[in-house]
Amino acid sequence: MIESKIVDPYVESYIKALLPKEEGLLGTLEQYAQEHLVPIVQPEIAQYLKVFTQLVKPKSVLEIGTAIGYSGALFATVMQEGTIDTIELSEDMFAKAEETFDSLKKTVPGVAVTQHLGSAIEVIPTIEKKFDMIFIDAAKGHYKAFFDLCYPLLNEGGVIVSDNVLYKGMIATNLYLVRRKITIVKRMRKYLTFLSTHPELDTTVLPMGDGLAISIKKGGHA
Numbered sequence: 001m002i003e004s005k006i007v008d009p010y011v012e013s014y015i016k017a018l019l020p021k022e023e024g025l026l027g028t029l030e031q032y033a034q035e036h037l038v039p040i041v042q043p044e045i046a047q048y049l050k051v052f053t054q055l056v057k058p059k060s061v062l063e064i065g066t067a068i069g070y071s072g073a074l075f076a077t078v079m080q081e082g083t084i085d086t087i088e089l090s091e092d093m094f095a096k097a098e099e100t101f102d103s104l105k106k107t108v109p110g111v112a113v114t115q116h117l118g119s120a121i122e123v124i125p126t127i128e129k130k131f132d133m134i135f136i137d138a139a140k141g142h143y144k145a146f147f148d149l150c151y152p153l154l155n156e157g158g159v160i161v162s163d164n165v166l167y168k169g170m171i172a173t174n175l176y177l178v179r180r181k182i183t184i185v186k187r188m189r190k191y192l193t194f195l196s197t198h199p200e201l202d203t204t205v206l207p208m209g210d211g212l213a214i215s216i217k218k219g220g221h222a
């Protein structure tokens with residue numbers, strides 16, 4: 001058992017054992033990610049996002065960090081209708097995700113996926129759309145920069161979900177700090193303080209997986 005620095009390892013493995021096994025496209029992508037060491041969302045985060053997306057019912061999603069299209073396919077499967085814009089820096093990942101979204105068209109024809117190739121820093125300013133949900137899951141040292149660029153694209157009452165915000169326990173305490181990660185850690189701490197004190201947001205940080213921050217833009221129906 002790999003020791004988690006965020007959740008008690010016994011609790012984590014117990015919760016993992018409760019998770020349903022994914023079939024179909026998502027199951028195949030999980031297998032691919034494991035075999036090719038692609039960092040997709042952790043299983044308990046995937047399950048959380050599945051439930052959360054059913055609650056939020058977004059019609060438009062912006063994702064920063066496509067990888068092989070696993071989380072994008074998960075959102076689409078829950079949404080059934082709407083649009084997903086997803087940004088990926090790596091050409092190889094982009095190409096693999098193209099295959100994913102091609103397959104997805106057969107089972108989820110109602111969700112139109114637009115893939116963007118390039119750094120989110122350059123791509124976001126070219127997107128002229130508003131979104132109900134934004135998922136940030138790319139370079140951890142750039143979350144604040146991603147946020148600043150995509151926040152104007154978030155609808156009132158919309159949500160921003162940021163993954164890996166507790167980064168192996170290092171964000172909460174220096175006890176777990178690996179020196180070469182210090183810049184990322186400092187930036188992530190600042191980002192979480194920024195989210196938590198932002199006057200237009202209500203934010204909660206969940207100690208699951210590698211840490212998930214959920215921020216809702218006030219002014220919706222809440």
Ligand SMILES: C[S@@+](CC[C@H](N)C(=O)[O-])C[C@H]1O[C@@H](n2cnc3c(N)ncnc32)[C@H](O)[C@@H]1O
Nearest residue numbers: 040041065067070071088089119120137138139
């Ligand atoms: C953790 S993976 C995304 C996993 C994906 N969301 C999932 O769960 O299926 C992070 C991805 O972000 C990409 N990435 C890193 N920096 C980026 C940037 N500046 N703009 C866009 N994508 C970036 C990486 O190439 C990598 O594929």
